[in-house]
Amino acid sequence: MVVWLGPAQRTGALRQLREQHFDVLVVGGGVTGAGVALDAATRGLRVALVEARDYAAGTSSRSSKLIHGGLRYLEQFNLALVREALRERALLLDRLCPHLAHPVPFLYPLTARVWERLYVGAGIAVYDVLGGRRGRSMQRHRHLSRRGALQAMPALRPQALIGAIQYYDGQLDDARHTLFVARTAVQYGAVAATSVRAVGLSSSHGAVVGATVRDLESGQEFTVRARHVINAAGVFTDQLQGLAPGTGWLRVTASKGIHLVVPHDCIDSTTGLITRAGGSVLFVIPWQGSHWLIGTTDTPWDLDLSHPAASRRDISYLLEQVNRILVRPLTTEDIVGVYAGLRPLLAGESDATSKLSREHAVVTPVPGMTLVAGGKYTTYRVMARDAVDAAVRDWPTPVPRSCTQDVPLLGANGYNTAWDSRAALAAQHHLDLVRVERLLGRYGTLLTEVLAPAHDREDLLRPLGGAPGYLRAEAVYAVSAEGALHLDDVLTRRTRISIETPDRGLAAAEEVAELIAPVLGWTEYDVAAELAHYRARVAAERDSQDQADDQTADAARLGARDVRLDSQRVRPPA
Ligand SMILES: Cc1cc2nc3c(=O)[nH]c(=O)nc-3n(C[C@H](O)[C@H](O)[C@H](O)COP(=O)(O)OP(=O)(O)OC[C@H]3O[C@@H](n4cnc5c(N)ncnc54)[C@H](O)[C@@H]3O)c2cc1C
Numbered sequence: 001m002v003v004w005l006g007p008a009q010r011t012g013a014l015r016q017l018r019e020q021h022f023d024v025l026v027v028g029g030g031v032t033g034a035g036v037a038l039d040a041a042t043r044g045l046r047v048a049l050v051e052a053r054d055y056a057a058g059t060s061s062r063s064s065k066l067i068h069g070g071l072r073y074l075e076q077f078n079l080a081l082v083r084e085a086l087r088e089r090a091l092l093l094d095r096l097c098p099h100l101a102h103p104v105p106f107l108y109p110l111t112a113r114v115w116e117r118l119y120v121g122a123g124i125a126v127y128d129v130l131g132g133r134r135g136r137s138m139q140r141h142r143h144l145s146r147r148g149a150l151q152a153m154p155a156l157r158p159q160a161l162i163g164a165i166q167y168y169d170g171q172l173d174d175a176r177h178t179l180f181v182a183r184t185a186v187q188y189g190a191v192a193a194t195s196v197r198a199v200g201l202s203s204s205h206g207a208v209v210g211a212t213v214r215d216l217e218s219g220q221e222f223t224v225r226a227r228h229v230i231n232a233a234g235v236f237t238d239q240l241q242g243l244a245p246g247t248g249w250l251r252v253t254a255s256k257g258i259h260l261v262v263p264h265d266c267i268d269s270t271t272g273l274i275t276r277a278g279g280s281v282l283f284v285i286p287w288q289g290s291h292w293l294i295g296t297t298d299t300p301w302d303l304d305l306s307h308p309a310a311s312r313r314d315i316s317y318l319l320e321q322v323n324r325i326l327v328r329p330l331t332t333e334d335i336v337g338v339y340a341g342l343r344p345l346l347a348g349e350s351d352a353t354s355k356l357s358r359e360h361a362v363v364t365p366v367p368g369m370t371l372v373a374g375g376k377y378t379t380y381r382v383m384a385r386d387a388v389d390a391a392v393r394d395w396p397t398p399v400p401r402s403c404t405q406d407v408p409l410l411g412a413n414g415y416n417t418a419w420d421s422r423a424a425l426a427a428q429h430h431l432d433l434v435r436v437e438r439l440l441g442r443y444g445t446l447l448t449e450v451l452a453p454a455h456d457r458e459d460l461l462r463p464l465g466g467a468p469g470y471l472r473a474e475a476v477y478a479v480s481a482e483g484a485l486h487l488d489d490v491l492t493r494r495t496r497i498s499i500e501t502p503d504r505g506l507a508a509a510e511e512v513a514e515l516i517a518p519v520l521g522w523t524e525y526d527v528a529a530e531l532a533h534y535r536a537r538v539a540a541e542r543d544s545q546d547q548a549d550d551q552t553a554d555a556a557r558l559g560a561r562d563v564r565l566d567s568q569r570v571r572p573p574a
Contacts, residue, residue, distance in 0.1 A: 411444025
């Protein structure tokens with residue numbers, strides 16, 4: 001039986017959080033915290049996980065979505081870091097989540113003769129070697145002439161390159177992957193709840209023994225008792241440290257990176273692209289066969305950590321950089337989505353954030369509490385393993401070693417067979433083949449669960465009116481089985497409607513709210529309040545993107561409150 005994260009499961013989880021005594025309490029449901037929960041649960045420990053907002057609501061839904069070794073670390077000769085990340089890339093693509101992760105080709109345009117081809121070519125050759133044995137369609141790099149490069153990417157200005165090298169990296173939908181990690185942890189016995197914020201730490205005889213948490217849906221506070229607390233709060237690490245006596249063991253700074261989303265037909269290309277731009281790297285990344293992601297920026301951010309805002313300056317910068325190389329320049333009219341995320345960087349000697357380390361740190365500054373931060377998405381499993389190792393190091397009874405390299409995520413087992421049978425699946429459900437391929441990429445073998453309710457309700461097989469890339473059944477499944485509690489969770493992270501449609505999901509919002517209301521027990525009043533929240537969020541984000549700089553963009557974004565802060569709504573008298 002595959003576990004469903006629905007309203008009943010959440011009620012049960014809250015009861016268990018109050019009543020049970022756990023080995024490990026994980027704070028933070030980004031990819032690191034979800035990874036820690038899975039690592040600890042699969043070692044046989046009793047695990048609790050609390051996430052203040054939604055799974056992946058922080059940085060883990062706002063990345064470039066690449067599973068990569070990082071060519072720039074190669075340039076810094078940090079071969080160990082690159083090798084480790086490439087090992088994780090192979091694991092994710094071939095074993096842990098072949099349904100969610102897939103290879104993506106990238107062009108690296110060359111602009112100087114001979115030396116650049118030799119220099120970059122040697123680097124990418126090393127990258128391929130460090131990547132090890134070729135897994136699923138992860139091909140080796142190849143050198144291209146200018147003509148060959150323009151054939152692969154006709155959108156490039158011929159003057160922008162004299163040739164190119166094409167190589168491969170991995171990609172996944174970060175928000176959905178983090179959800180799958182958390183859901184797999186629950187499958188292995190972890191007790192997890194979202195909308196639960198850690199607001200204090202409990203201690204006894206100088207050791208941390210649990211945390212006070214607040215259920216943001218009801219406003220109730222209670223204590224979760226645990227032998228060890230692992231904080232995986234990303235850019236919120238400093239706030240969590242502040243709850244314990246003595247602070248400042250890890251210094252985590254935030255660097256903002258934004259992405260633009262444009263429809264696929266805006267850029268004529270069969271491949272992604274990576275090139276240098278300003279102080280950062282410019283990526284053009286294919287997204288879901290329907291869009292391109294263009295990123296990213298790298299600037300220090302010390303404003304609101306929950307809702308980083310993209311300003312007009314950020315957007316103009318990216319457009320300017322990408323338009324240097326495109327035949328048909330992009331304009332703001334082409335942009336259908338914009339998102340901003342914060343890199344949790346370990347503070348180093350240099351103040352320029354693009355020079356800070358992406359490696360992670362794990363510290364256990366007081367008995368009973370471990371902090372894990374830094375790193376990158378690709379290496380979340382290694383971070384999780386190191387954090388659990390640190391937490392259990394001094395326990396009198398030995399704890400088994402990490403085994404997550406052998407634990408496929410839900411939806412992975414049998415995926416290859418399901419993929420081979422996709423034509424039959426399409427015929428069985430009267431869906432077209434491309435639709436089934438996309439569904440398999442979102443749910444793997446759990447696809448049959450998503451479609452099962454449609455046996456009795458054929459309307460669920462219809463596409464959503466305002467977002468035809470998604471079925472009505474997906475909205476219902478998001479709240480029944482994938483832990484979504486609010487309209488925003490469904491439109492922003494279970495689906496990516498909020499960044500894939502020009503109206504940022506406004507047209508789909510009403511239909512989705514009506515579909516999920518019965519599962520979540522919403523009244524008409526709740527539906528109206530959720531819609532009002534979502535519309536206010538979209539308006540505030542749009543407003544922030546018209547503002548000149550970070551300060552004014554931040555102020556504009558804060559014009560819309562977080563839906564969870566208003567969850568304990570004052571209801572009108574019956
Ligand atoms: C623009 C950008 C592009 C990137 N691109 C890539 C890439 O392509 N590949 C790659 O490998 N990496 C990439 N990264 C890095 C990667 O996204 C991050 O390293 C990773 O997502 C961090 O995950 P995390 O779980 O540590 O933090 P988060 O995802 O931020 O999770 C922390 C969680 O803790 C919760 N929390 C905070 N305080 C509390 C509390 N008191 N109680 C309960 N919960 C709490 C938050 O709500 C949040 O959900 C990128 C980052 C950015 C910003």
